[in-house]
Amino acid sequence: MWEHFSHQADIGIKASAGTLPEVFEQAAVALTAIVTEPGNVEQTESVQIECSAENNELLLVDWLNSIIYEMAVRKMLFSKFEVSIENLKLSAKIWGEKINQEKHLPAVEPKAVTYNQLSVKNENGKWTVQCVIDV
Amino acid sequence: MAKPQLKRVSEYRWLIEPFGRMRVPGVIFADNILINDMDEKTLTQICNVAALPGIVKASFAMPDAHMGYGFPIGGVAAFDPENGGVISGGGVGFDIACGVRTFHTGLSEADIISVKEKLAESLFRDIPAGVGSTGNITLSTAQLDNMLAGGAAWAVEKGFGTKEDLDFIEEGGCTKGAVPAKVSAHAKKRQQEQMGTLGSGNHYLEVQKVVDIYDTQIAEGFGLKKGDCLVSVHCGSRGLGHQIGTDYLKQMASQAAQYGIDLPDRELASVPVNSPLGQDYLGAMRSGINCALANRQILTELVRRVFAKIFPKAQLTMLYDVSHNTAKMEEHKVDGKTKQLLIHRKGATRAFGPGSADLPPRYKAFGQPVLIGGTMGTASYILAGTGESEALAFSSACHGAGRCMSRTAATKKWQGSQIVRELAERRIIIKSRSMRGLAEEAPDAYKNVSAVVEATANAGLAKKVAKLLPMICVKG
Numbered sequence: 034m035w036e037h038f039s040h041q042a043d044i045g046i047k048a049s050a051g052t053l054p055e056v057f058e059q060a061a062v063a064l065t066a067i068v069t070e071p072g073n074v075e076q077t078e079s080v081q082i083e084c085s086a087e088n089n090e091l092l093l094v095d096w097l098n099s100i101i102y103e104m105a106v107r108k109m110l111f112s113k114f115e116v117s118i119e120n121l122k123l124s125a126k127i128w129g130e131k132i133n134q135e136k137h138l139p140a141v142e143p144k145a146v147t148y149n150q151l152s153v154k155n156e157n158g159k160w161t162v163q164c165v166i167d168v
Numbered sequence: 169m170a171k172p173q174l175k176r177v178s179e180y181r182w183l184i185e186p187f188g189r190m191r192v193p194g195v196i197f198a199d200n201i202l203i204n205d206m207d208e209k210t211l212t213q214i215c216n217v218a219a220l221p222g223i224v225k226a227s228f229a230m231p232d233a234h235m236g237y238g239f240p241i242g243g244v245a246a247f248d249p250e251n252g253g254v255i256s257g258g259g260v261g262f263d264i265a266c267g268v269r270t271f272h273t274g275l276s277e278a279d280i281i282s283v284k285e286k287l288a289e290s291l292f293r294d295i296p297a298g299v300g301s302t303g304n305i306t307l308s309t310a311q312l313d314n315m316l317a318g319g320a321a322w323a324v325e326k327g328f329g330t331k332e333d334l335d336f337i338e339e340g341g342c343t344k345g346a347v348p349a350k351v352s353a354h355a356k357k358r359q360q361e362q363m364g365t366l367g368s369g370n371h372y373l374e375v376q377k378v379v380d381i382y383d384t385q386i387a388e389g390f391g392l393k394k395g396d397c398l399v400s401v402h403c404g405s406r407g408l409g410h411q412i413g414t415d416y417l418k419q420m421a422s423q424a425a426q427y428g429i430d431l432p433d434r435e436l437a438s439v440p441v442n443s444p445l446g447q448d449y450l451g452a453m454r455s456g457i458n459c460a461l462a463n464r465q466i467l468t469e470l471v472r473r474v475f476a477k478i479f480p481k482a483q484l485t486m487l488y489d490v491s492h493n494t495a496k497m498e499e500h501k502v503d504g505k506t507k508q509l510l511i512h513r514k515g516a517t518r519a520f521g522p523g524s525a526d527l528p529p530r531y532k533a534f535g536q537p538v539l540i541g542g543t544m545g546t547a548s549y550i551l552a553g554t555g556e557s558e559a560l561a562f563s564s565a566c567h568g569a570g571r572c573m574s575r576t577a578a579t580k581k582w583q584g585s586q587i588v589r590e591l592a593e594r595r596i597i598i599k600s601r602s603m604r605g606l607a608e609e610a611p612d613a614y615k616n617v618s619a620v621v622e623a624t625a626n627a628g629l630a631k632k633v634a635k636l637l638p639m640i641c642v643k644g
Contacts, residue, residue: 039574041207041235068299087422098414105358105407108300132300139299140604141575142368144410145262148421148434149237165237167262167410168369168575 035063040165045150047163053089053153054116056160057096061114061127064097067166068104069137074112076128085122089153093162096123097146104143108132141168172211174203180231180627184211189219189432195226197561197627202231202619205572213240216432220245221440222253224502224509228561230516231623232570232615236261238435241515241571244564246500247441248509254429254438255446257420257453259512260495262413264456266371266404267491268539269337269464270550273475274483275397277377280639283478284597287375288640290474292599295373295467296365297644299602303364305466312356315363316348316408319458320489323465333468335528336486337461338518343496346458347451351408352415355452358407359459364466368602370609371403371644372541373471376548380635386552389534390487392634398487400548400636401467402541403644405460412456416449441510450495457494464489487550488537492517492567500562511562519553519565519630538630540621541568544598544641545591545611549621551630565630566621569614578613579604587611591641600643609643 038045044067048059065071082099086092100111111129118124132139149165172194175183182203184194194214196203210233217239218227224246233242238258247253280287296303307315315322320341321334334341366373378396381387392398405412420437423445429438439446472484495512502509511518520526520536527536535553542548546569557563573581584603587610591598600606625632 037576039576041209041574042241042571043237044575091418091421094418102354102358102411105410106360108302134298134300134601138602138604139368140602140608142299145414145417147237147262148258148417148437151434167237 035059037063037066043165043167045163045165047161049159049161051159053160054118056162057093057116057118058114060093060097060162061100061111064100064143064166065110065112067141067143067168068139069110071112073137074110075130076113077130078109079126079128080107082125082127083123087121090151092121092123093153093164094146094148094151097164100127101143101145110137143168171208172215180623184215186218190215192218192223192226194218194229196229196233197623197629198231199619199623202615202623205615206233207235209235210240213238214243216436217243217245219432220254220256220436220438221429222247222251224248228564230564230566232566232568232620234570234572236514238433239512239514242566243514244516244561245512246509246562248507249441253441253510255441255449255495255510256436256438256512257413257417257449258435258437259514260453261493261514262410263404263493264409264412264453265460265491266493267460267464267489268400268402268541269468269489270398270400270487270539271468272391272485272487273397273399275479276395277397279479280375280397284640287478288597288599290478291373291471291640291642294474295470295642297642299368301365302361305363306361307363309356312359313348315462316351316455316458317346318342319461320465323462328466328469333465333486337489338491339526341461341465343454343457345450346454348455350448350451351412351455355408355411355415358411362406363463364470365406366403366467366644367406368605368644372544373642374400374638375640376400376636376638378634379637382632382634386534386631386633389531390537390550390633392550398636399471399484400539400541401464403463403467404493405456406463408459409456412452416452419445453495457491460491461489488539490517490537490539500558513564515567517565517567518563519557520563521553521555521557535631538565540566540617542617543569543611543614544609544638544643545596546617548636549632550634550636551621551624552633554628554631556628557630560628566624569617569620571613572615573613575608578610579607582607582610596638597640598643606643
């Protein structure tokens, strides 16, 4: 489950799920939803992503920044994410397609993940994450 | 942290006395209404900046200030490198040297009106804008390094514009001290196909008309008269700047503690200016500034080519180019002594007064042009830097309207098509590939730019020179 939340200048993303990899996957869907409707992005190409960080919060930032980078250099949008995380090392396969301005009507380009309102929490077995994306 | 308490010191100046970890006061320039619009989060961000080591005089906020991440947007802060002063990646932001460039067209509204739709179509077709768009220039790594070292001067060498253009850009179109080797391979890769692109979000290209002149003498000095048509471009350093911001924020956040910097907000990640990482970031960030200057220079040439097809005799000449997300070493007077300070302006414009060494001879007597972008439905303004601004806020002024509503709230309230219709009724042509993008940028999602400019002028930060209204707007 994911949603966007209000930030005066930019866009906040929030996600929740039963496991850490799942909540990271949901956050990635929320990231794509800043640009376009994720359901409208086909899964024709895949990209492998690896990253690591000193804690879960910084890992979330690195994960989403890695996707922003792949979006920018490959000019792609992504809609399916398979994440595994072990000892603060993330490995993922992400699927999507080349951006098509007519089809995807992209609203705005994510520039970077900020550390503003950044959190990764596990409460009663439920993971929730949030951060603000600079657009 | 306790709630910041505001004290009014004059009609347009407010003070937050230092409390908690603040080393200096917070100073906000605003009128009664604008100050009420600034929420507690914005005020807290002003106070957080005031807690950073080596800050000089105050943590300033311009009348368009609103909540950012780390620094508020509209924040100005000076740091003394000789006194432990820091450099903050968050104090510059991810869109390094985002700024506004305005140029004259030599045409009047009457010249344009009959071909307005054609001109709008041509600009929309020929100026790459929006998510995923690429320019027609692909740079090799070596060419990229030359661009990062040379800025707009590099672009002129490559045939984009003329040498005269460079006189009307801050620092002559090339920021010294750029070190392209300090820019990551990722950042360079992100920029390879993005030269000469507008970007998205609040970036735009506008054809505007001068509707009001407030100071005839300065307007004449800037070459402006009522009825003139101008073109303004608002964009920045594109993917390169975003990636430099990302790369260095991460490093600064992990190194801050080793310099004894206790961050009130992780996004304020800072290290001493004179530390190895501080110097590396300066070299990379200055490369980002040059990238933005080169980008706006290329866009200028693309606009000239569009105009040349429709108006073969039109001469598009520079008014000025000024960035509003930067950290720059500048000489300023503090308590009677001249000091070299690192001035962070995050969503704030440099506004040098008359006589400044960085001004081209033509503007020396008038002060630096300060270009204030509005929204697609509202006015833009041209101001001039004043002598008093130096003592008020290290020669700084506002940068635009400043948002007052989030993007998520704007899309719930408006539809893009409705905005296009409403603006068409006011004879403003909007071109954009994204209706949702338009809704997010709805004019009413921003503060009243006229109120922001009035407060800036009344506070003495800059002088009102001319008011512009949009005729055509190409949204990124």
